[in-house]
Amino acid sequence: SQQGEEDPQALSIQEGENATMNCSYKTSINNLQWYRQNSGRGLVHLILIRSNEREKHSGRLRVTLDTSKKSSSLLITASRAADTASYFCATDVRQGGKLIFGQGTELSVKP
């Protein structure tokens, strides 16, 4: 069963704007990860946030985690056309176990 639900399902913005994607999950987690998938390609790991962390930054990416609300958000600042892809959150329920992926957010950045 899917653990995560992502919102919105699709997002269309102009280059230079910020993009925010949200993820909600159901059970306690060890960590939460975000992945990107370009059309016809495999997934690429973007960032990992542990259950005891609240915010993490990596370049133009900012991830927040609220374990009390069982939710996370991914912010991409100053978006570029190359950011066009599907973005998935994935929860690691127990260390060394499987990742459970959400349905994904399809981001389109128009030049």
Place this chain on the structure above:
Amino acid sequence: EAGVAQSPRYKIIEKRQSVAFWCNPISGHATLYWYQQILGQGPKLLIQFQNNGVVDDSQLPKDRFSAERLKGVDSTLKIQPAKLEDSAVYLCASSLAGGRNIQYFGAGTRLSVL
């Protein structure tokens, strides 16, 4: 560092036929995963190997799907016989044992069952 290799990239078969997919993980990665990704959805784990042992195959339809990882390196996933609903992208991923469970994915095999 070479990434996760998968073949073939595309496969078209008719229902009730058999098909096999191959995966070569990143060198040194003890854990290997097979996922099924249906169009418009996130990947769903089919089976997880730790070296050549199965860790989790709870979502593998065992009446038609099988997987093996002989010698703890390469892996094959087989479907026999295929159904229309098996049309999907089959992704292989690998990760270091333990650690933070960051997974590295191959490009996938797109299967169309007609």
